[in-house]
Amino acid sequence: MNRLAINRRNAAVLESIIIIGLALVPLFSTFPYRVNIFLTWEGAFRLSEGQMPYRDFGTPLGFGFWLIPALFFKIFGPYLISLIKAQVLINIMGGFAFRSIMKSLGLPAGIRVLSVLLFVLSYSFFNFWPWYNHTVIIYELIGLAFLLCSLKGGKWRWLTLFAAAFFTFLSFFTKQDGGGLALLLCLAILGYHSLHERRWTELLGFVGFYILVGCIFILPFVPHGFGYWFNHGQPPHNSRLAVKDFADEILNFSQWLKFYFLLIVLLMIPSLRNWRALWADKQQMMFLLVTVGILVEAAIFQVTSYTPPDNNIFFHSFAFAFIFTQLAWILQIKLEDFRYFAGAGLLILLWWSGTFYKYIDKILTRMLPPAQEVVAGGENVVSRNNFMINTDTTDVSTSEWIFSSIPVFKKIYMPPSTVHGMDRLMDMPVIKSKGREVKVLNLSELTPLDQAIGYKQETGHQIPLWHHLGVGMFNRQLADYNEKIRNKYYDVVVFEYAPTLNNFFPFAIRDELKRHYRQVDSFLAPRRPTNATIEVYVP
Incomplete structure (x- = not known):
């Protein structure tokens, strides 16, 4: 093999450097106060002080979101910067969970490293603060990673199946919409596995473990008004399920989701012509189920969790991994060849340059300050930097x-x-x-x-x-x-x-x-x- 090639060993090293290295960047920076971080702080602080959810305070969510921040408050003290440290761990967990999913789906080493790079750049690198709409997906990915490991068999399959149920429930107990969709995706994967293998033990085991974990988390809080606080669509809560909202969001917007779906359909046309062979190809079907499931989840999640507007961008790396795997096979390109790998990596960095350019921009602004827009003769100059007049007299630039x-x-x-x-x-x-x-x-x-x-x-x-x-x-x-x-x-x-x-x-x-x-x-x-x-x- 070419000496400059991506193999299993150096792929693992590259992935670890990408996941851990970029996750650690926030530890060396300072931050503006984050909008809405009050909710993360308050839940973590109360838990770290020994308060019990639903008995000492009410929340329409489960308390899964606050477990890691509360732990970091206990370890490092109740400071805002402790939340940044907690998010470092969450980002590392998410990165390795995604890597495990890609590994279980059999991605070639080159495409897997590129997919991990895209996942980190597009979903975790800019997430410095814990937020439930992000944590719910991280728990889901950990659950999916354990589920796919379990379905490969081996002596640890029941332990990993329990871990899959645990983290999938923890996802639900972090945010109901994302966690509920995570459960449906796991059941779809298990349903296909059961039909393919003509064996239902894994499906029944997962459901049993999920119910057991749910009882452990919920039953102690039933006497403290859990049914009133926890939002399962009952009054006074709003379920947020409105057909018109879904139609407006998906048909008016969602350009990336629809584009990826179109590419996947086009690339799968040869396989769909012989659907029996596709159904029998377990690895390919699993890959397709996970990818399409994530796209569907993202389409729903953007409506039920509508703020901030980029909550659902976890789908990019899954779609990329599937599409590039199909293209590499069709075009007979091995992205393990370092030349192709480096070229694809640079294109990904260009595609998602917005996530890291803001750091470069701070340096460029100091080195190349904007020119004074004055022309000899007193002419007024209008440019892209001043064509809008800011009439907000209350705004205070973060530079101040x-x-x-x-x-x-x-x-x-x-x-x-x-x-x-x-x-x-x-x-x-x-x-x-x-x-x-x-x-x-x-x-x-x-x-x-x-x-x-x-x-x-x-x-x-x-x-x-x-x-x-x-x-x-x-x-x-x-x-x-x-x-x-x-x-x-x-x-x-x-x-x-x-x-x-x-x-x-x-x-x-x-x-x-x-x-x-x-x-x-x-x-x-x-x-x-x-x-x-x-x-x-x-x-």
Whole structure:
């Protein structure tokens, strides 16, 4: 074999370098405060403090999402930077799970390394913070990896089958839509395997393990209002399943999904002509089932988990792996040849250059600052950099953001108004004098203030983990908060007013605060654009 070739050994080394090396990059950087990271923080902090979900706080999700962040809080302390470290582990787990799936599907070494590179660039490299719409897919991939290993047989097949059921349920217990789709994909794979092998033991074993794990996770919380909090489509929750929404999203948009599906159909035409031979080819059928299943899941997931809009981009690497495997066979190209491998790798880097160019751009901006657009004679110059006039007088560029001296916010920068506002809050006499006994209602995305102030958090099965009305809390909790505000129960209320977001923090609570409390301060929320204000109230 050519000395410059991708073989099994150096492929494993390259994949490990790609997965681990790129996952570690965030450890050497600083970060702006992340929008919506309050939810990750609050759940991880409460779990790390020993609070029990549904008994001490309510959440419409399972608590699978917060397990790894809570563990990292216990190991490294409750700091925002601990969440970055947790995501490093999650990204490494996801990368090796994807590699295992590709290995089980029999990809040639060259295409597998390229697929791993694409997976990391397109799905994990830019995910610095834990977020449930990402973690749910990582748990799914780990479950799929164990499932495919189990179906290969061997003495560990029942243990790996149990692991597959465990992580597939953990995916469901992280987010219902992605986790439910993960279960359906696993059942489709097991259904084909059972029909092909004319043996149902693996399918029955997986279902049995899944039910067992589900009972272990759910039954202890049934007495604490689990059925009310956990969103399985019952009131007051919204199921988000609307045919019109799916039609609008898939037919109006979803260009990459439809393009990949078209290519797969075209490439499979020769095999589809002899569908019996395709059905008998277990490895090819498994590969096709996984790929099409992931594409279908991505099409559904983008509707049920609609924010942020790039939640579903985990499908690129699966489609790439399948399409390139078929093309390599048709064109008789061996991507293990280093010349072809290097060329394909460079094209992938060009394709997904946006994920790493922002780091290069910071250097180029310092080395090649933009030219002053002034022409002799006083002519006005309009270019791509100034053709739009920004009329938002509240926006604060991240170049102007600063660091806070509060330890929990170490290495995280925010608008100066936010940093100074938090300092004023920490210096309030009532907070300094009452210490842990001060009663604070923190209805803002600055949830790390819980730890910074050190007050005793409210607990109980009626306390929501987060305060988005109709999503994380409901009218029953709204009425409880309003009653406490009318009775002036809280010493300090921190409320975030985000007028463009539908009850992100309930507007009705702010109305009640205006009637019964006195506003003593306000400052910008750590958002970009800075379109929300944090208000501080006292009785």
